[in-house]
Amino acid sequence: MKPRLFSTLRCLQHENPLGLPRAGSIPRMQRGLPERRSIKDVKKVVAVSSAKGGVGKSTIAVNLALAFARRGLRSGILDTDIFGPSIPTLLNLSGEPRLSSNNQLLPLSNYGVKSMSMGYLVGDAAPVVWRGLMVMKALQQLLHEVDWGGLDVLVLDLPPGTGDTQLTITQQIVLDGAIIVSTPQDIALKDAIKGINMFKKMNIPLLGMVQNMSLFTCPHCNSSTHIFGSHPGVKHACEQHDVPFLGDIPLHPSICDDADRGKPTVVSEPESTRADAFMSLAQEIGRKIDLL
Numbered sequence: 001m002k003p004r005l006f007s008t009l010r011c012l013q014h015e016n017p018l019g020l021p022r023a024g025s026i027p028r029m030q031r032g033l034p035e036r037r038s039i040k041d042v043k044k045v046v047a048v049s050s051a052k053g054g055v056g057k058s059t060i061a062v063n064l065a066l067a068f069a070r071r072g073l074r075s076g077i078l079d080t081d082i083f084g085p086s087i088p089t090l091l092n093l094s095g096e097p098r099l100s101s102n103n104q105l106l107p108l109s110n111y112g113v114k115s116m117s118m119g120y121l122v123g124d125a126a127p128v129v130w131r132g133l134m135v136m137k138a139l140q141q142l143l144h145e146v147d148w149g150g151l152d153v154l155v156l157d158l159p160p161g162t163g164d165t166q167l168t169i170t171q172q173i174v175l176d177g178a179i180i181v182s183t184p185q186d187i188a189l190k191d192a193i194k195g196i197n198m199f200k201k202m203n204i205p206l207l208g209m210v211q212n213m214s215l216f217t218c219p220h221c222n223s224s225t226h227i228f229g230s231h232p233g234v235k236h237a238c239e240q241h242d243v244p245f246l247g248d249i250p251l252h253p254s255i256c257d258d259a260d261r262g263k264p265t266v267v268s269e270p271e272s273t274r275a276d277a278f279m280s281l282a283q284e285i286g287r288k289i290d291l292l
């Protein structure tokens with residue numbers, strides 16, 4: 001199949017936002033709650049969430065997918081952030097996905113992980129200027145019209161908030177669990193707790209919370225600082241809301257640099273203590289969903 005150009009303009013003009021032929025299996029209007037569907041050819045699906053932006057969801061999601069791959073699993077990541085996709089940058093991938101013979105999007109791969117993102121379909125600088133209905137249609141296609149070709153685990157990188165995207169995913173997809181990422185300060189935790197309550201309400205298993213960017217160890221003097229305060233933070237929230245604590249990812253400049261240059265920590269510094277933190281997280285999550 002030849003590559004196809006998916007332009008924002010064309011998407012805006014068509015009812016079918018990604019310009020893909022419909023699979024014919026997604027009903028247009030459903031009465032009551034739609035039934036949850038499994039993502040085809042994928043054994044386990046884990047959502048990485050937090051109601052707050054900028055707390056490290058995408059960074060953790062991509063390192064998690066890479067850590068699963070390093071542990072020998074067939075791993076993929078689906079970027080469900082339609083307005084602010086990060087996965088193309090994080091995996092240093094771009095270009096239009098090809099279509100399979102049955103008109104499914106074929107994922108782009110790097111470092112042994114398959115990926116799909118709105119960013120591949122609209123390009124680097126093009127904004128997605130859509131109303132909710134268009135976003136929902138695009139999301140449905142990303143969820144149901146990608147040919148993953150057999151995966152053990154698919155990580156969903158969720159956008160911030162508890163809105164349309166989160167609702168669609170929790171109502172329509174069979175999720176094996178959700179992970180909530182938060183930094184330890186109150187302003188992030190308040191939103192993270194909204195995320196916890198949303199997953200509880202939707203009866204999605206909460207695998208636990210990850211604390212990100214809590215501790216900074218100075219590379220020059222080796223002293224450690226709790227940048228966002230030394231209050232109990234995420235561990236305390238876990239106790240209060242009866243959610244497991246999954247671990248800590250330190251604040252480190254190279255985690256940010258690795259992400260920016262499209263070679264995340266798990267593959268760029270595999271022997272580092274930072275990569276170990278992601279590997280342990282993957283081990284713990286893999287154990288909880290019966291994969292490792």
Ligand SMILES: Nc1ncnc2c1ncn2[C@@H]1O[C@H](COP(=O)(O)OP(=O)(O)O)[C@@H](O)[C@H]1O
Nearest residue numbers: 053054055056057058059250251252255256259
């Ligand atoms: N543990 C960390 N140490 C250093 N920088 C981090 C860490 N986690 C995330 N970042 C940086 O913080 C910013 C926001 O992270 P991102 O993963 O995009 O958050 P989100 O997906 O929640 O919006 C990015 O620049 C990222 O590189």
Ligand SMILES: [Mg+2]
Nearest residue numbers: 057058081086
């Ligand atoms: Mg993100």
